[in-house]
Amino acid sequence: MFSNRLPIDERARANTGHAAAIWLGITQILLAGVIFYRLYVLDQPDAEIRDFQAVLAISLFGFMGLQLFLGGIMPVLRWRGLLVAYLVLTGAITTGCLLIYGWPAASEWTDTWLPALLGPAILVLAYGAIARLGQRRIERQIRALED
Numbered sequence: 001m002f003s004n005r006l007p008i009d010e011r012a013r014a015n016t017g018h019a020a021a022i023w024l025g026i027t028q029i030l031l032a033g034v035i036f037y038r039l040y041v042l043d044q045p046d047a048e049i050r051d052f053q054a055v056l057a058i059s060l061f062g063f064m065g066l067q068l069f070l071g072g073i074m075p076v077l078r079w080r081g082l083l084v085a086y087l088v089l090t091g092a093i094t095t096g097c098l099l100i101y102g103w104p105a106a107s108e109w110t111d112t113w114l115p116a117l118l119g120p121a122i123l124v125l126a127y128g129a130i131a132r133l134g135q136r137r138i139e140r141q142i143r144a145l146e147d
Helices: 010-041 046-071 079-101 113-146
Strands: none
Touching: 010 046, 046 113, 079 113
């Protein structure tokens, strides 16, 4: 009524979504580059770029969460896979921090060990939960189409 809209087939819609996802990824990488440049080249304090970090985190986790839940295209890991992902993330973070900062004092465990151990656990469990919910959603849609 208000516009002459051309019908869009599935292939055109998929190509548009793919191109948009690639562009989103490029802009996220550029934003991360700006954050690292401001932190490590310009030596700006962390507090001055918290807004950029928050926008990047919301963008990354929002995109991945939507892909997991709505798309059902990312792998659903079993418990063993989740454990391996947790161990790899924790090992990489812990090794990197130990190489950069050295062995922390026992009294500083809430600032050193807790984030290195709890952060990956939260990420891996959230990934597993959202991926399973997305898989169940897709399976329900398939069952509804079969009925």
